[in-house]
Each structure stands twice: as C-alpha cells, then as structure tokens.
Amino acid sequence: MDIDRILVAARGNGVDQVAVELACKIGGKSKAKIYIVYVLEVNRSLPVDAIIRPDIEAAEKVLLEAEEYAQAHDFEVETEIIQARDVGPAIIEVARQNNVDLIVMGMSYKKRFGSFTMGNAVPHVLEEAPCRVLICREPKA
Template sequence: MMYKKILVPTDGSEFAEKAQRHALFLAKVSGAEIVAVSVTENNFVNGLPLDDEVYQLNQILNERSEENLKEFDKLNEDNIKITHVIREGSPAKVILEVAKEENVDLIVMGSSGKSGFDRFIMGSVADKVVNSAKCAVLVVH
C-alpha cells in the first residue's frame, strides 16, 4: 500500500518533529506529498472583547503556527511537496476536517504535545484522531 497524501499536524514540540521526520521518510519512499497543518487554538478568546490585545494575541499565535511550518520545511532535504495549512480551532477537530478535505491516506502525528498539564490535554488530541479518523494513523512516540 503506497501513500499519495500524508497529513502531518505540527505544534512545534519534539514529538511533532519526530512525527515530521517519519512522515518525510514515508513520503520519500512512497512518492507521497505532505499536507502540514498547524492549528491555532484560540478558544480562550471567544469570551473576550475583541480589542487590540486579543487581536495581537491572535497575530502571535498565527505567527507561531507559521514558524512551526517553516521549521518543518527545514527538515525537508528531499524537496518533497509540502502544502501548509493554518487553521483556527480545536486541534483534533481541525486535523480530522483537513484529513477529510484533502483526502489523505495517512495521518502521522506525535503522541503528545508539550509537557505537564498541556501534555495531559494534548495527549487526548492523538486519541481523538486515532479513534475518529477515516484513514490510517501513525502515532510517533
């Protein structure tokens, strides 16, 4: 079974980078292209008034997403086609939406994001994706 399109969520964590390296290898051997998605999680702004601070915070989060995707590009030594997608929302939900829209064959993602409490919250992102995805999911630890 060869892959044509691989979805790789990235959050800038070491787990995401390990997943990116696996995805690049799989893309190289299968001739697949990669869709890299970075999710800007801004649920906490929903209740806040839309003022300059909230706008600036959103800008910072979007810039961080762009940085995460640029870091992924730096790992791409074989010039594999990587399409960047930046979306706002809940990570698991966005990953599943993009997987469906892009008709991917495989999702390669890290087992968890950051550390501590974030890891407890983010670890559930991989669980949700594994349990709900319509395609194969490779979770890299």
C-alpha cells in the same frame, strides 16, 4: 500499502520536527505529497478568527522549518495554519478534505494528576480518522 498523501498535524509541542522526518521516511518510496497543518486552538473568549500575533508567529516558524526540511528532501509540500476551537475535529476535517492516506502526529510524554494522559486531540484522531494514523510518542524526559 500505497501512501500518496500524508498529513502531518503540527501542534507546537516540540515533537513536530520528528513527525515531519517520520512522514518523509514513510513517504520516501512513493514520493508522497506532504501536507503540514498547524492547528491553533482559540480560546472561547475570542472569536475563532481572532488574529493572535504571537501564536501565529510561533506556528509560522514551526511550519517554515518543517517545510524547509521536507523540501530539502525533495517532497512536494503544502502548509497551512488552521484556527479552531478543538484540535481533533479540525485535523479530521483537513484529512478528509485532502483525502490523505496517513496522518502523522507527535506527542510528548505527559502526566496529569499523577497518571499518563494523551490529551484530547490524539484519542479523537485515533477514533475518528478515516485513514491510517501514526502517533510518535517522545521518550520520557
């Protein structure tokens, strides 16, 4: 299993750091390049390129922490904030553009109306990704 390029999809859900750590462990042997992308979902009531300060600042903070961690472990890192209407398709697009071998995503344990839910993005990525996908679900609270 050759893994040279790993995409970490950060989403500000508190699981991002775990996803970065996992990516570093997996990419350790081959010294893979790590792309960390934060997708900001923009509500339709705003243009997709709207500048939403607090959201961007939060995303920058997550990316900075992730970048520092990966660099400290001697990885080549690239980070980016992407604004989109839907997280799933945006992740797939970045994965394709950079021709990555693996997508790593973290997700928290969530229930909606009493039953377990994965949201929209994770199933979309699982269905559409051209490469391997690793999902890390957080332990139940």
